Amino acid sequence: MSTIRGARERARIEVTAAIKDEARKQLAADGAAKLSLRAVARELGMVSSALYRYFPSRDDLLTALIVDAYGAVGATAEAARATAGGSTGPHPARWATVACAVRDWALAHPHEYALIYGSPVPGYTAPQDTIGPASRVGLVLIGLIRDAFLSDGLAVPPLAGELRPEAERMAADLAPDLPPAVVAALVAAWAQLFGLISFEVFGQFNRVVEARDLLFRRAAHELAHSVGLLDGQAAVADGASSAGS
Amino acid sequence: MSTIRGARERARIEVTAAIKDEARKQLAADGAAKLSLRAVARELGMVSSALYRYFPSRDDLLTALIVDAYGAVGATAEAARATAGGSTGPHPARWATVACAVRDWALAHPHEYALIYGSPVPGYTAPQDTIGPASRVGLVLIGLIRDAFLSDGLAVPPLAGELRPEAERMAADLAPDLPPAVVAALVAAWAQLFGLISFEVFGQFNRVVEARDLLFRRAAHELAHSVGLLDGQAAVADGASSAGS
């Protein structure tokens, strides 16, 4: 069942991948709105109607690209977390490592980034399939916070009264084991992180910022502190001390 | 010269405005990529070629819409600054007032917002005319900082060594009278502010955040503090110690 059954099946997988690869190329050249089944088929040496054996419509191809893009950036974030030192290490540095990895991916794949974090494609509504993959980066950030929380590397920020109910609601939804104040701060930091990336990818920093990596790194570190992450050496007893970058 | 000269001239102004209004309507319905001269003309009861008396091409119409959008959000920010109390008032609150005004405008005009702060329109490169209007919101933020600086309401944040040259370069470009550390923090805060707005406008907060205005207000206040703005009453002698919200 789960093994590859024959030439037909293998060919199907390969052609599907080739279609998506070519579509990604065209995405990079012309943007999502101009993605055309006919152009993809043409470039692949197929006739346009043949694509309908693989994707029932243009929107389905777009959906597949969106799911893949969320998957790629999610995998990038997860890999960065895995290579960012032990889970008791200097937490702001781990956070910054993940943030920088996401930023690097975005700069390397600007059109795929725009597909998922830019203005929504007109007339296209994302189906349910995209919800899961869309949350992977967020889950990584939550995971970092949890690591810090479990190793006493988290200083819970104060929580203003009027925001408390919403913070509790979000915490119940996203991470019931974490303090609501931290979850609220995390959601805000999450949006702000992507704000920095989007401004860079979408050109808002043109003629304004030059040393963009330095500015980003610094801002990412400050965001880490804003959600309560503490530098390693603060946690003495259970052996976490390590100087941050 | 500067007075309205006759029916022809007045008609030209009115028709130009009608074209842009209709184009904005279609923008809201279908997005920038699908903006079509023919559809605009059709809706206006004109023949499509007639639009060429007003805009030499589709791209020029798009450019006009972009310039208008920057102008609208810029004017909104300027108006908010003007009504946000005296220039010596509680600075974080003034900052939050401007931030909220920009957010309100974005939520009221999501497609115009997407036009200027979303993914770039494929195949379209913004001409020089857009650079000036694009900086108005930024100038308002700089103005707020300057007000605080001149009334001793600004605590200059520390500036990490490696970022110093870039901070000095940006300060020389954007606001030579302000401390480089503040300018660097401001640029980051600027991007983060729009990150919060974009996540909300573009739907990233769907199924995650409900009390979006509260979260935004809170985050905007914290951004104000991150650039060094101090609450009003704290400025006693040299204006340093101040309890955050």
Next chain:
DNA sequence: TGTACATCAGTGAACGCGCGTTCACTGATGTAC
């Protein structure tokens, strides 16, 4: 004030293009007996 001319907004037809999608088909790959 009246006439001759210039300006220019808007018309209508046309050009050439690329698009998404459907449909009946061919022929190769896979399957059941």
Next chain:
DNA sequence: TGTACATCAGTGAACGCGCGTTCACTGATGTAC
């Protein structure tokens, strides 16, 4: 192992559509004398 049948990837033609832009034109508005 060989044969008959089912599956399905890919073809090629066609449908109907909307687009940006050009061009020669008509007729109203404005201007110079």
